[in-house]
Amino acid sequence: MPSIDPIMGATAVAVALILLWMYFDARARDAYPTLWVAALALCALFIHVFLVLLGLVIYLIVRPKGAMAHCPSCGAKHLVWLAECPKCESRLLKDCHRCHAAMPVTAERCPECGTPT
Numbered sequence: 001m002p003s004i005d006p007i008m009g010a011t012a013v014a015v016a017l018i019l020l021w022m023y024f025d026a027r028a029r030d031a032y033p034t035l036w037v038a039a040l041a042l043c044a045l046f047i048h049v050f051l052v053l054l055g056l057v058i059y060l061i062v063r064p065k066g067a068m069a070h071c072p073s074c075g076a077k078h079l080v081w082l083a084e085c086p087k088c089e090s091r092l093l094k095d096c097h098r099c100h101a102a103m104p105v106t107a108e109r110c111p112e113c114g115t116p117t
């Protein structure tokens with residue numbers, strides 16, 4: 001059996017956890033999860049594993065920010081202002097038929113004009 005360097009092993013696990021977390025966080029924010037994870041995984045494999053930490057810092061700075069909510073259909077986390085669930089693609093916002101303001105599909109009244117939906 002080939003021996004595995006424990007430091008290399010621990011680094012690989014840490015990188016995998018960071019990329020996994022980043023994938024789900026980016027998906028919840030509709031911020032190119034596959035692109036981010038693929039780019040950082042390639043950098044880690046072919047250039048230096050340190051680039052994953054650098055990428056994580058950059059990601060935390062540039063990612064879309066805002067309050068998170070749970071999809072009423074599948075329960076996945078998403079940014080409140082997304083129009084569609086990033087996981088199940090069900091609609092998350094609807095338009096008020098009177099003033100056309102966007103509101104969550106679960107809202108009973110328009111937050112802008114108070115019209116019942």
Ligand SMILES: [Zn+2]
Nearest residue numbers: 071074085088
């Ligand atoms: Zn969903």
Ligand SMILES: [Zn+2]
Nearest residue numbers: 096099110113
């Ligand atoms: Zn309205």
